[in-house]
Amino acid sequence: VEASVPEEQREAWKKHSAKEFKTKDQFEADVVRHIETTLARSLFNCDEAAAYAGTALALRDRLIIEWNRTQQQQTFADPKRVYYLSLEFLMGRALDNAILNVGMKDIAKQGLEELGFRMEDVISQERDAALGNGGLGRLAACFLDSLATLNYPAWGYALRYRYGIFRQEIVDGYQVEVPDYWLDFNPWEFPRHDVTVDVQFYGGVRKYTDDSGKQLSVWENGEIVTAVAYDAPIPGYGTRTTNNLRLWSSKASHGEFDFTKFNSGEYEASVADQQRAETISAVLYPNDSLDRGKELRLKQQYFWCAASLFDIVRRFKKSKKAWKEFANQVAIQLNDTHPTLAIPELMRILLDQESLEWDEAWSITQATFGYTNHTVMPEALEKWSVPLVQHLLPRHLQIIYDINFHFLQYVERNFPKEREMLSRVSIIEESEPKRVRMAFLAVIGSHKVNGVAELHSDLVRTTIFKDFVKIYGPDKFTNVTNGITPRRWLHQANPRLSALIASKLGGHDFLRDLNLLHKVEAYVDDEEFRKEFRAIKYANKVRLAKYTKEVEGITVNPSSLFDIQVKRIHEYKRQQLNIFGVIHRYLELKSMSPEARSKVQPRVSFFGGKAAPGYWMAKMVIHLINQVGKVVNADPDIGDLLKVVFLSDYNVSKAEIITPASDISEHISTAGTEASGTSNMKFVLNGGLIIGTCDGANIEITREVGEDNIFLFGNLAEDVEDLRHAHFYGDSFQLDPSLQRVFDTIRSGTFGDAGPFSGLVDSIVDHGDYYLVSDDFKSYVETQGLIDEAYKDQEAWLTRTITAVSRMGFFSSDRCIDEYAEMIWNVEPLPPPKMNGA
């Protein structure tokens, strides 16, 4: 390829090719140049926002050089690539990460100081890229970091939402949603106006016979919406590999607006067309575990799948390889069922456009896709109404029916005696209206299906996909326990702890090989190490206390035990169990003698998280937490013994402040409901312990850190069904007296009007307590008591936290990505690009 460019031209390009800054001076020069020329500002009107912009642009220049090289390198080498299809990437801030990954932390810090700015202040100017709801979206972001760090040739594909997850404000104790318009200034994205894909909706299917007499289908006469690519560089840590995250933005296919319509007086109609097209990528759906079946959501899914598949196929076709090579060049991972339409879309391309036979198309498709499941809860499993799919995607519905036909034939042949199985496993649910079971389509169209923690993967095999294990055999189903990137969740969030570990381990290698943390255990009795470890935890608590004062106006004592539960608000995650426990604690404190009170371990209960806007119960949980906080925090009897804080607008950048500050964090879902959890890993890695149920990755965390270093409580997953049954049919339902007292207190109006809380209490008392709050309440409260006692022995506590940190190596997303690469994708790393010159 190089040879096609004349020698002199190549020389000129080489000579003037962009140089990356290496020294502090060069860094400062780049920052100043951007502030002066790109932003048209000067020394005299450079505020922190401008300093951020200048710094980001300087860093961006560096990233782009490495990014271009990586992409060139990947184009030349043409290795098998991974495509991670996720409707969500919860990236958070990019600047700090970029500085770290190119190894310029010290230079940037000093450089900014010379220019008159503090690095922390500059970094905190950046808005979060919040294109996700919770764990699923953040997992995708951690995976991108690991893929680049491990030099895997990989792309992420998603939508460029104009509005990310809403900002949460708390007004009178209630959640209010505010739009998150985040694109005012986003230096990290590159519009590729030349990379577009026309995506079709609606229309009809016509059958025809081609020249060779072959029967073909064509989908035509639909509406066209154009997808425009926006790319963002994803730098790896300590490597030049810089991968690509491609986000699609929707616009009307005819550009600005339709002049024919405009000129014929249909100006409004023309603008409406344009707006309708742009609506597709306008907003992220804020539900984190509920399928609402909205047409616009299905449009988003198809728009994104179609644009991404077109792009992937276009790239493959450039290599001029035969179709049978496709799955040797392309691995596509489906992050939950949201991208399942990619399966019939690839079939459509292969059948209708490339004229492949069904069997060949199908084996290519199956070999290409892998599917990750993130939930076994029935209300979260996507099912699209058949009439809706018929209307929006008529050709895809045909293909889905054909896939189902072939599949059911296969089942019938192999399990002739099990006729009831056919309706159980059919992709089409025989409801009114009929519905497409996306999870079944994803299983059938993939070669591997994985859950995200061991218990979850077991449940996947024994509950929702039981029949499919029988049909395909057990090897199609596997587990890849989730992980987190230690770059963001240790080094960035907790630089001092990272430095302490580095000082003992002789460098930061553990950030690339987290198993090296095991060497920290040798320092568990080292007085100097312990002292610094303790000081770091305290400093992190002081930082959160300061934040709490500034932002929420609540004073908390950093010497208290910090108990934190931050995650999406959901009944299954049981923030209600936590707040009922807090109320119980409050009532106990109120009834104590001053003498008894003086022996109590002071505690701050922090909560944070967003409720889906239409999820009433979750919103009432937020309200209850805030109301309890109002009463408890103002009670002079209580003082520092108990404070209750709701941290509003929990997001990735706030998590970076919150996570390092916990003594205890809560992961208390009803057993069998939380697929994995990932914040549990973040908290322990930062020197906090867990109170948790035997659920999700808590189980593997226990295995790794040891039973003495985690506080488990509550019923087991295997008993949940019987317990639920007993709530409905058992004859002796007795509420624990202390929980009864909590409910009486709420009903009496102690925390304000009890009306809004009746649903919460009734769901437990009258409606079967589906999430088993009453069943676990006693053991929860007892375990919190054990924690109070344990915390009083500060030395023993410290030993536990250090030990736990040293045993967290397993939970790096690097380990996780290597497992995907080997078990599911069959891809190898590609050595990073060499840099010439500079």
Ligand code: NBY
């Ligand atoms: O995925 C979470 C799981 O609850 C958590 O246990 C796990 O650790 C994490 C990563 O594997 N799932 C999750 O965050 N799900 C969503 O955010 C989500 C978003 C949208 C929809 C469903 C679920 N949706 O149907 O639109």
